[in-house]
Amino acid sequence: MKTGERFTRDAWFEIGLQLLATEGEKALTIDRLCQTAERTKGSFYHHFKSHDEFVTALLAYWQFEYTNRIIARVEQLEDLSDRRRELDRLAASVDSRLERAIRRWSGVDERVQFMLKQVDEQRIQYLAKLICELGQPTEEMAYELAVIEYAAFVGLQQLFPEAESQWIERLIHRVTQLISSEK
Numbered sequence: 001m002k003t004g005e006r007f008t009r010d011a012w013f014e015i016g017l018q019l020l021a022t023e024g025e026k027a028l029t030i031d032r033l034c035q036t037a038e039r040t041k042g043s044f045y046h047h048f049k050s051h052d053e054f055v056t057a058l059l060a061y062w063q064f065e066y067t068n069r070i071i072a073r074v075e076q077l078e079d080l081s082d083r084r085r086e087l088d089r090l091a092a093s094v095d096s097r098l099e100r101a102i103r104r105w106s107g108v109d110e111r112v113q114f115m116l117k118q119v120d121e122q123r124i125q126y127l128a129k130l131i132c133e134l135g136q137p138t139e140e141m142a143y144e145l146a147v148i149e150y151a152a153f154v155g156l157q158q159l160f161p162e163a164e165s166q167w168i169e170r171l172i173h174r175v176t177q178l179i180s181s182e183k
Contacts (some may be wrong), residue, residue: 007043017062067122080133081134084130091153102116124150125143125146127149156171
């Protein structure tokens with residue numbers, strides 16, 4: 001951002017998510033955020049009344065950017081197979097460092113735990129909807145398959161933190177193939 005340009009809430013969120021991904025939740029202090037942003041505390045407080053307000057808004061931003069926006073992009077495609085491939089591609093491209101950091105943080109902060117449960121359920125519900133649309137005969141089975149697939153995805157992020165997104169995408173595709181063959 002150029003000097004003199006207005007520093008937005010989203011800019012604070014992007015810095016927060018980057019710090020969270022690289023250094024963990026302990027880096028999300030107002031001092032550290034301001035230092036990284038090269039802004040004053042006054043600039044921070046212009047956008048947020050408190051650190052708690054920032055954390056709550058940061059979590060909502062994460063949900064919007066890494067769940068709602070992905071679903072919206074996938075939904076723009078008409079062909080169901082294209083939707084499926086695009087969802088796998090976008091999911092694999094998500095920064096696994098950030099996802100792991102949020103999961104770790106949820107172990108020590110109830111607000112984060114609550115939001116993570118919401119996001120996990122939203123992602124599973126969307127995946128179940130897509131599985132159903134692709135021909136799974138029952139909603140119950142589609143939901144169960146979505147849980148299995150999502151658990152595999154989260155497990156891949158945890159087990160292989162340095163993996164290339166293309167490799168993760170390939171493995172997600174393999175899981176999808178296994179699940180699809182068991183209709």
